[in-house]
Amino acid sequence: MKMTSIKMKKILEERLQHTEWNISFNRDKDIFRVEWKETRKGISITIPNVIAKYEQMGDAALSDLEYHVREALKIMNEVHDLTGKEKNIFPVIRSTSFPKKSKAGEWLIYSDHTAETRIYYALDLGNTYQLIDQAMLTKEGWTLERIREISIFNVRSLKSEPKKDTVAGNDFYFMASQDGYDASRILNESLLEEMKANSTGELAVAVPHQDVLIFADIQNNTGYDILAQMTMKFFAEGRVPITSLPFIYDDKKLEPVFILAKNKPTNDKK
Template identity: 25%
Template sequence: MTNHPPLSRSDFAATIEQRLRDEPTIEVLSREGEVVQVRIGQRHLRVDLTAFYHAYRQAPEHFELVYATLLRTLHDQIPVREARTFSEVAHRVMPMLKPIVLLNAVFEKKLPMLAYRPFLADLIITYVIDEPQSVAYINERHIERWQVGEHQLHEYALANLAARTKERAKFLISGEGAQRLIIAHSQDGYDATRLLLPDLLVSWKPHFPGNMVIGIPNRDFLIAFSDADESILTSIAHQIQLDSVQREYGLTDQLFTIEDGQVREYQWV
């Protein structure tokens, strides 16, 4: 695309239509102007190419990037229950920390068992497909249908979490010395789960005297602080304990730290 004049609006739409027809998992139903109707699995989707054309016109040499974004937009609209292959949803797999009692609820409701691995402090790592308005838990039936191993699922989930954190996570840093606080407050459903990113946590350690302590009282909150001042440590630990039972999506009052690049349960001295 870089050796030719920019495509006109109609030529851009025609080129996109042809590229979509070449995709093995996409069936093009029709195109009228800049609106393309496609079917992916059992899902009938309508996509307006106007915004994608504007993005292309700003940088015609990045046509492939615009097209890749279009594909991702289409696949992001596929509910997990309709995905026939793991590749259709791999870029949307995310880890999510949950209390282990969730497994009891799944069992009692006679639902397919979740894909998970044990973590620390009565927590488990579950795996979800990030959807526009919610998440869908991956269960043993998905694993069987997609023929994907648990290790591969875990690696994809962590890589996606790290990428999202780098792209859009928000962290509040306040105070100095023993009063220093770092709080994850992206409110994207994965703030507490960022405890699974040891490289991120290691980068925070130099900001704290003594040991860095981490709390994840609920799904949407992660706080890192110092244990150098016992009164501050006790006060924050008490608030974490309250929040873990009073806030929505409660997780644990257990404190954590990082040692030798690994997350560990914090041990009070």
């Protein structure tokens, strides 16, 4: 029987019962919301997206969603300090369309990265993390530059062990450690320079979603087509999608590119 928004709403209501939470459903926008009664901080869930994943993964998709919602709501009700937790501060890559404010209305701190991506900063809490906002920074008396330096240092300390796959004469390297910071490794300049030094063709880099970083040593035109298809597939499947556009890495710069079928890429001039 086909899953509908109303049926999914009822399933989520059963899974997300809590005496201190309010649950609401906007029928017009197909948005299901769970929030703390006292603070009104909460999470909005797009029902059609949940149904799509449910049809692919079944109950596993709902269990995964329930876990992340409960973890996120728990974090929203906690107060976290940065001092003494410097080793737990990491950069996270998001698309430029990602909100600049938290759901609670606090300004998130961020740095510019590329035309397609932006760098936010997170405090790692073990099973999840909290994006750092301006209020947290002000409370500690820290600067954005301090956060940036600490986070970049920490991302360089992460293991970077890509898996290699050769297709049609092109070498592809995948990093998917599932630690929440795979895409963040694109900020490790020494890693990028190492991959560039070892490439025999043009080096392309992609961060289609949070949990994967792809390097491509492109040695023929077919390689561009493969990379384009691969990046789009990962982008569509990612829990936190970033961008379907790969980048060409050259002269220590990342340039977003459109890859046209059977053709080499063209620079994104937007």
